[in-house]
Amino acid sequence: xxxxxxxxxxxxxxxxxxxxxxxxxxxxxxxxxxxxxxxxxxxxxxxxxxxxxxxxxxxxxxxxxxxxxxxxxxxxxxxxxxxxxxxxxxxxxxxxxxxxxxxxxxxxxxxxxxxxxxxxxxxxxxxxxxxxxxxxxxxxxxxx
Numbered sequence: 001x002x003x004x005x006x007x008x009x010x011x012x013x014x015x016x017x018x019x020x021x022x023x024x025x026x027x028x029x030x031x032x033x034x035x036x037x038x039x040x041x042x043x044x045x046x047x048x049x050x051x052x053x054x055x056x057x058x059x060x061x062x063x064x065x066x067x068x069x070x071x072x073x074x075x076x077x078x079x080x081x082x083x084x085x086x087x088x089x090x091x092x093x094x095x096x097x098x099x100x101x102x103x104x105x106x107x108x109x110x111x112x113x114x115x116x117x118x119x120x121x122x123x124x125x126x127x128x129x130x131x132x133x134x135x136x137x138x139x140x141x142x143x144x
Contacts, residue, residue, distance in 0.1 A: 006116055009094035013114035013124040016089045016096045017134070023063065024133040027056040027140075060140040064089055067141050069102070081105055085143055093117060098138055105144040110134040 030052040069082035082102050090096040093116070100110040112124040112134060126134065 006119070006122075009096075009114045009116040009119075010122075010124065012090055012094050013096045013112055017112060017124065017126075017130060019063070020089075020098075020137045021130065021133045023056065023060050024136045027053070027060065027136070030056045057140055060137055065091060067143075069143050082143055085138065085141070087138060087141070097121075098134055100135075100138060102143055105142075107135060107138040107143070110138050 033052070064087045066086075066088040068086045068088075070084050070086075071080050071082050074080045081104065085098075085100055085102055085107060087098040088095065089098065094114060096112070096114045098110055098112055100107050102108065110126075110131060112126055112130075113121045114124055115121045
């Protein structure tokens with residue numbers, strides 16, 4: 001992969017991160033607005049706010065191209081919980097995914113990775129807030 005291809009893959013990872021952060025912000029804003037209305041006992045807007053929360057959750061759930069899980073080795077006849085998840089965010093010359101481990105079907109960590117056509121996966125560095133947003137995004141999916 002040329003340096004240009006590497007840069008494009010990294011730029012796509014950055015674009016996907018920005019998209020995730022916007023959707024998570026919309027979700028948090030909807031929850032914050034709902035909490036404010038509960039505190040004020042404003043029942044006239046309750047249904048509208050709940051729809052906003054549902055719309056924000058649905059936007060996240062409809063965003064990825066694919067959500068998959070995998071399980072490690074286990075005995076025949078056992079039905080173990082999945083160990084890891086993968087959320088495919090982008091394909092088209094390069095790929096961008098969120099990956100992480102699961103505990104009782106709940107994401108406990110998250111990594112943003114990208115790759116070009118023939119190179120190995122690279123981790124996109126995330127600061128604490130970005131990692132928190134990516135984990136919130138990943139937790140909107142049912143891995144059970």
